[in-house]
Amino acid sequence: MKAHALRTSQSALGTYYRRSCARMDKAKAVTAAAHKLARLIYSLLSKGQEYTDQAQAYYEERYRQRVLHNLQRKAQRLGMSLVPVTPDSATV
Structure with a gap:
């Protein structure tokens, strides 16, 4: 029951639960959050x-850094590189 209550929590566990809900159905996300909570x-x-x-x-x-690192690795495997965008060059 505590894992289901994480949907409104502003903690790291609440964020983990909401991100899991985006990837899988709610029942599996509750189970994953409960498992993470039990291990903690x-x-x-x-x-x-x-x-x-x-x-x-x-x-x-941490999630943003992990995604950026994975994107850099994928780009490197494809023979490309990532270039940071400045705010003024973002509008096309």
């Missing part, structure tokens, strides 16, 4: 640590 709780209890939420912005930035 087990890790905290077994190590005796305290949970610190990384916040939604941290998760989004």
Whole structure:
């Protein structure tokens, strides 16, 4: 039930749940979020640590960096390179 309540959460777990919902149906996304939450709780209890939420912005930035890295790898395999776009050259 807690995993389903993540849909309105502004935490990293809430962001993970919403991103999962975009890729798969809601039942599987709830199961994936519950599994992630269970692993997190087990890790905290077994190590005796305290949970610190990384916040939604941290998760989004990590996701953005991961996507950018994957795009750079794909472009390199195709013999291309990515060039950053400046804000004034973005409008065509």
